[in-house]
Amino acid sequence: MRRFRTIRNVHERIIEAPAQAVGSLLDRLSSADDPIWPAPAWPPMRFDRALGVGADGGHGFVRYRVTAYKPGRRARFDFNPPMSGHHEFVIEPLGQERCRLRHTLELQRRGPRALGWTLAVRWMHDTVVEEVFDNVERATTGTATNPVRWSPWVRLLHRLMWDRAxxxxxxxxxxxxxxxxxxxxxxxxxxxxxxxxxxxxxxxxxxxxxxxxxxxxxxxxxxxxxxxxxxxxxxxxxxxxxxxxxxxxxxxxxxxxxxxxxxxxxxxxxxxxxxxxxxxxxxxxxxxAPSAAERAQSAPVPAAPRGR
Structure with missing residues (x-):
């Protein structure tokens, strides 16, 4: 019997902005005006309802459901069978004007699926997560200090896996x-x-x-x-x-x-x-197309309702 291999992948970034500001962006994840998920370059994150425990969906061929959600602080997604594992975003305050944003993925793989992670999926996953962090920085500070760059291998994988008509x-x-x-x-x-x-x-x-x-x-x-x-x-x-x-x-x-x-x-x-x-x-x-953060920044601000 083949043994499962547990994959653990962690990304962290210090954001020079209050945890509350970053948390408000996390709360809009998967919404129509999502300011941080890197669509359209990557498949959008979508659920069958608003972000919250029980919401089911995913991005592209990766399917998962929300199993834990603390507004402004944490969102955990458990993969749907036959996949086993989860990924989550966590925001940790580091004083009044900065915070740590962490994304953790834990996944059980074996055989060809483990090899697929090593050769292809990991490269695209790492790029997507870093682009999420870039968008968080853009939305809160106005710029991404060190935006992720696609390697030639990621560009090739991206081209091969693009949507088909x-x-x-x-x-x-x-x-x-x-x-x-x-x-x-x-x-x-x-x-x-x-x-x-x-x-x-x-x-x-x-x-x-x-x-x-x-x-x-x-x-x-x-x-x-x-x-x-x-x-x-x-x-x-x-x-x-x-x-x-x-x-x-x-x-x-x-x-x-x-x-x-x-x-x-x-x-x-x-x-x-x-x-x-x-x-x-x-x-x-x-x-x-402009990044999610750039689109959110340029979106018109709704007019305040007039008093009677």
Missing amino acids: TGGDLPAGARLARAAFERTHYSDAWRIPLRPGMPQDPESWRGVLRGASFPVVGREGGEVLLGEDAGHLDFRASIHVDDRQATLSTVVRIHNWRGRLYWAVVKRFHPFMARTMLRRVHRRLALA
């Missing part, structure tokens, strides 16, 4: 694509979820078709339509973005046997190219 129907909101042709001989749609802080302006996503010289033939709401007409077929590419996902859709109208022959060849690799281009731009926009 999935297929489906044309979005209901892609009205330009739906009305492009009276009769359509081919259509497809590839979508990828938006992460917090990613742009929702479809113009930002036109890089999906980088290298193509298709002119813009229409704009409406959250959709940009590009395309070109030719003697053998007409082609339209729709980029539609809403508050949940970005979708790249294609509709084609074929005119004659040359168009049928041409498309019979192109459609064999078109889905792969569409998925690849959408995924590439999705990652590029996520990495270019």
Whole structure:
């Protein structure tokens, strides 16, 4: 019988800010305006309810539930089976104007899973935790004194594990694509979820078709339509973005046997190219987005209610 290996991983940082200020940031972890979790560069932390004991969720493929929560001081998350272990954030006051922020992970692994931790997971985990600390510093002091830098290995792992587009129907909101042709001989749609802080302006996503010289033939709401007409077929590419996902859709109208022959060849690799281009731009926009702390600092402050 193989023995489990207990992995213990600890990160600490002294924050030159009161524990109360750091604790208020911890209390917003996983919320819609979370100022410290490093999304969209990494999958957001999400739960089925507000942060508190019993909340179930996780980030990316890592699933866990909240098993201990002391507002402003501590949050512990136990991994869901088949994983075994936990991770937690703890804030320790060090006087009135500074505190220690600690993240501890304890995990039981064996065999290939232990090797996977050593070769891949640990590198990404360490980077995510240090980016959380960076965001805490930015939000409380205005700057990160020594921001984490990604190693070439982390960059490679990050690229390999990035979200992949999935297929489906044309979005209901892609009205330009739906009305492009009276009769359509081919259509497809590839979508990828938006992460917090990613742009929702479809113009930002036109890089999906980088290298193509298709002119813009229409704009409406959250959709940009590009395309070109030719003697053998007409082609339209729709980029539609809403508050949940970005979708790249294609509709084609074929005119004659040359168009049928041409498309019979192109459609064999078109889905792969569409998925690849959408995924590439999705990652590029996520990495270019402001950090969680920067977004929180630039968010408008709600107006105080007027007295009657």
